[in-house]
Amino acid sequence: MTLSAIAAFDEAVVQCHDAPDPDAIACGFALLTFLRQKGVKVRLIYAGARITKPNVVLMVEALKIPLESVSDLPRPKLLITVDCQYGAGNVTRFECDRFAVFDHHRREIPDSDDLVIMPQLGSCSTLIWDLLRKEGFDFAANPAVTTALVYGLVTDTLEGAESRHPLDRDLEEFGGADLTLIKKLKNSALTMNDLQTVALALSKPRLIGTIGLMRSDACDPNLLGFAVDIAKQVEGFDSCVVYAPHNAGIKLSIRSSVREVMANELAAFITEGVGSGGGNLEKAGGYIAFSMMTGVSAEQFIAARIKDYQTRYNFVYADRHDIDFAAMPSYRKLPVRIGFAPTIDIFAEGEPICVRTLEGDVDTQSSRDIYLMIGVEGEIYPIRKSRFEESYTVLPDPYVLTTDYEPTIIGKRSGEKKRIVPSARTCVAKAKKIIRAAPLARDAKVFTAWDTAKYFSGRIGDYLAAPNEDFGDLYIVKREIFHKTYELI
Numbered sequence: 001m002t003l004s005a006i007a008a009f010d011e012a013v014v015q016c017h018d019a020p021d022p023d024a025i026a027c028g029f030a031l032l033t034f035l036r037q038k039g040v041k042v043r044l045i046y047a048g049a050r051i052t053k054p055n056v057v058l059m060v061e062a063l064k065i066p067l068e069s070v071s072d073l074p075r076p077k078l079l080i081t082v083d084c085q086y087g088a089g090n091v092t093r094f095e096c097d098r099f100a101v102f103d104h105h106r107r108e109i110p111d112s113d114d115l116v117i118m119p120q121l122g123s124c125s126t127l128i129w130d131l132l133r134k135e136g137f138d139f140a141a142n143p144a145v146t147t148a149l150v151y152g153l154v155t156d157t158l159e160g161a162e163s164r165h166p167l168d169r170d171l172e173e174f175g176g177a178d179l180t181l182i183k184k185l186k187n188s189a190l191t192m193n194d195l196q197t198v199a200l201a202l203s204k205p206r207l208i209g210t211i212g213l214m215r216s217d218a219c220d221p222n223l224l225g226f227a228v229d230i231a232k233q234v235e236g237f238d239s240c241v242v243y244a245p246h247n248a249g250i251k252l253s254i255r256s257s258v259r260e261v262m263a264n265e266l267a268a269f270i271t272e273g274v275g276s277g278g279g280n281l282e283k284a285g286g287y288i289a290f291s292m293m294t295g296v297s298a299e300q301f302i303a304a305r306i307k308d309y310q311t312r313y314n315f316v317y318a319d320r321h322d323i324d325f326a327a328m329p330s331y332r333k334l335p336v337r338i339g340f341a342p343t344i345d346i347f348a349e350g351e352p353i354c355v356r357t358l359e360g361d362v363d364t365q366s367s368r369d370i371y372l373m374i375g376v377e378g379e380i381y382p383i384r385k386s387r388f389e390e391s392y393t394v395l396p397d398p399y400v401l402t403t404d405y406e407p408t409i410i411g412k413r414s415g416e417k418k419r420i421v422p423s424a425r426t427c428v429a430k431a432k433k434i435i436r437a438a439p440l441a442r443d444a445k446v447f448t449a450w451d452t453a454k455y456f457s458g459r460i461g462d463y464l465a466a467p468n469e470d471f472g473d474l475y476i477v478k479r480e481i482f483h484k485t486y487e488l489i
């Protein structure tokens, strides 16, 4: 259901899950404020034990959030659950005429037009912020709402370390939040009990292959980040995973210290099909509902996934491989139209810039010599001007973007954020490039010649490819993209 559709109701109730955390409360507060401004009569409620966590109590007081604790509810015309799903295990079910859901956990209830669920986001606050922005909500006039949403994001993503989507980073950098209050809240998150909980978790580490696994009793999510940051320093742990019960599932916090494991990928692997996970190369997090792990304990489930993760990949290093590309079929690059923009058309020459894409942030600088390419799936990558001119022909047509997140370019000196599309033009690959390629028979991690920090992950069916003239310059092409961009000779 859209926010405008909700604003057309004359009354509504917004409900947080039964153990309301800053993310749920922030979303509820933001919706309440928006709907009241639209003339809707709204209440913000939760059922369950009264909140006692010091940071949550302080947040509600400091931002004057009219959060009510209830045990029963007169049947509302519209009940909106935030950061949780109506009828799921972590939220008391109240009778209502109609319900709507805003959440960022994996869908647990039958789909309908009244659910807005985006598991790719690090917090529900990000979702609500984005929707309010699209409704033209005046954040400057409502600083308490801005502060609540930024704090909701901060707690759900462990200060941004485990954020999953470029929109999370956009909210992190959104101005107008009371950073002094957020700092105070961050530093009142723990109880003495929490500290004992983490000490206990760290006292029983398990080693699966080269990955450490630790279980904690329920505790503040911040503590998981704290625990895993200590654990990752243990020699012998290439990566580590700490998890704890959280609401109706488990929350995972993951760190990696080696090139062979990207934390965000390990998070996505552990939660694949059963939850949501993401982050960056070194830090990541995730969530799995108990209802998705039937028949096994959470410990058994995670341990099995970690084991599977470590045995399923072939490792391919560009500088030392023995793959017989010469025996593979030859393909020619199709003349597919893609976009490009010279960096100096976006920012003044010499400015360090950050390209924000779905895949993550890429740092480069504005230079006469650097162009940005916009690929068929909206992916962005820098390319040298000389290489561009060798490989592409510029077309007269304007560029039209067809993906849902529009990439932005941030000037690191000026702090200015700019769209790439207005500066983008269309080009087409000169059709002479011949490559050798074959689909992967096993999942593989490919370490290319030109990126020493990351690897490219290929799934069975994706293509391993290399240009005819240099088998050392190998790379992975996703199956969907391969057939759109290459043809068999």
Ligand SMILES: [Mn+2]
Binding pocket: 023, 024, 083, 104, 122, 123, 124, 156
């Ligand atoms: Mn949340």
